[in-house]
Amino acid sequence: MKIAILPGDGIGPEIVTQAVRVLEFFRAEGEKIELDCGHLGGAAYDAEGDPFPESTQRLAQAAEAILLGAVGGPRYDTLPRAVRPEQGILGIRKALGLFANLRPAILYPELVASSTLKPEVVSGLDLLIVRELTGDIYFGQPRGRRDNAAGEAEGFDTMHYAESEIRRIARVGFEAARRRGRRLCSVDKANVLETSLFWREIVSDEAKAYPEVTLSHMYVDNAAMQLVRNPRQFDVIVTGNLFGDILSDEASMLVGSIGMLPSASLDANNKGLYEPCHGSAPDIAGRDQANPLATILSLAMMFRFSFDRQDLAARIEGAVRTALAAGRRTADIALGAEQVIGTRAMGDAVLAALKTSGDAD
Numbered sequence: 001m002k003i004a005i006l007p008g009d010g011i012g013p014e015i016v017t018q019a020v021r022v023l024e025f026f027r028a029e030g031e032k033i034e035l036d037c038g039h040l041g042g043a044a045y046d047a048e049g050d051p052f053p054e055s056t057q058r059l060a061q062a063a064e065a066i067l068l069g070a071v072g073g074p075r076y077d078t079l080p081r082a083v084r085p086e087q088g089i090l091g092i093r094k095a096l097g098l099f100a101n102l103r104p105a106i107l108y109p110e111l112v113a114s115s116t117l118k119p120e121v122v123s124g125l126d127l128l129i130v131r132e133l134t135g136d137i138y139f140g141q142p143r144g145r146r147d148n149a150a151g152e153a154e155g156f157d158t159m160h161y162a163e164s165e166i167r168r169i170a171r172v173g174f175e176a177a178r179r180r181g182r183r184l185c186s187v188d189k190a191n192v193l194e195t196s197l198f199w200r201e202i203v204s205d206e207a208k209a210y211p212e213v214t215l216s217h218m219y220v221d222n223a224a225m226q227l228v229r230n231p232r233q234f235d236v237i238v239t240g241n242l243f244g245d246i247l248s249d250e251a252s253m254l255v256g257s258i259g260m261l262p263s264a265s266l267d268a269n270n271k272g273l274y275e276p277c278h279g280s281a282p283d284i285a286g287r288d289q290a291n292p293l294a295t296i297l298s299l300a301m302m303f304r305f306s307f308d309r310q311d312l313a314a315r316i317e318g319a320v321r322t323a324l325a326a327g328r329r330t331a332d333i334a335l336g337a338e339q340v341i342g343t344r345a346m347g348d349a350v351l352a353a354l355k356t357s358g359d360a361d
């Protein structure tokens with residue numbers, strides 16, 4: 001398993017260090033894991049004057065999976081757009097053709113009180129949003145400003161999806177559903193949009209190859225409502241770039257803290273970039289306060305999707321749950337009187353739980 005490690009900026013190096021300890025633990029158990037470190041974002045700009053330098057491009061191309069911390073920080077905010085840290089992320093997504101963004105929203109029983117929704121609505125929540133990441137109205141041409149027929153200025157964008165783009169993201173959705181609860185809900189706006197009507201036709205056609213998965217369709221406005229009314233009705237949601245952007249942020253709030261949310265961005269061969277959903281948190285960087293669990297859980301996604309190692313993924317997720325059940329809390333997930341621990345201590349707790357799970361095997 002050849003993994004590129006890109007710590008990035010802010011809390012990135014701190015949280016990635018804890019995830020690397022998990023990888024080193026598995027390596028000590030005999031797993032063949034090769035790690036190579038590189039720069040991305042502000043760290044890459046500092047080292048090589050480019051947020052996505054050639055050295056990192058080579059590293060990313062050569063790896064089978066990439067673990068990223070986060071990029072960005074106030075000291076880069078005044079740089080010209082072309083060398084800002086975010087260009088590093090956009091660049092790596094584009095260079096690797098990462099068209100499928102997977103965001104699970106899992107509410108661990110120990111954190112039910114952290115959600116803004118009532119426990120009876122969210123407890124046991126385990127849903128996955130599969131968002132198309134490289135198409136749709138975000139990239140459609142033409143776009144811009146013009147004068148309309150009445151001579152009034154207007155802004156405009158173009159929504160479109162090619163058949164191949166819909167088929168490949170639908171397949172990611174079906175494959176994910178096949179491995180989970182075997183229910184896939186495709187979200188669109190087919191009552192209004194031609195693009196959505198076409199999307200629905202193609203997703204329905206792809207369903208023929210997955211008879212074991214039950215496909216349903218839902219309009220995006222209803223999906224937004226259902227996510228807060230009864231989120232547990234969903235297993236896997238597949239949707240386009242625009243709708244997925246909004247719904248995945250909505251779903252992330254269901255589980256409490258952003259410090260718990262992992263993500264994966266995959267190409268056609270399940271090569272992936274794995275990263276926490278949060279940013280570089282400059283306000284707490286360097287203070288041993290960041291929650292490393294979203295990054296550690298991103299590793300679980302890596303083992304599941306890029307390496308098909310469900311066993312290692314399950315062990316990581318189990319270890320995180322054990323740490324939480326033992327009352328280990330970083331500040332972002334601590335409630336009231338709970339004792340707060342730091343980034344490294346949370347890493348220690350996960351490693352201790354992993355060791356126990358290995359002993360049990």
Ligand code: NAD
Pocket residue numbers: 011015069070071072073074086089258259275277278279280281282283284289290291292294332
């Ligand atoms: P942020 O996610 O970094 O922080 C938002 C809030 O959440 C902050 O109060 C922060 O302390 C807290 N937080 C975030 N992660 C946490 C963790 N693991 N543990 C505990 N608390 C955590 O968002 P922001 O403040 O809007 O952005 C800061 C920088 O990150 C900006 O430069 C932004 O561009 C960048 N950013 C990067 C990515 C990425 O690398 N994919 C994503 C979003 C934002």
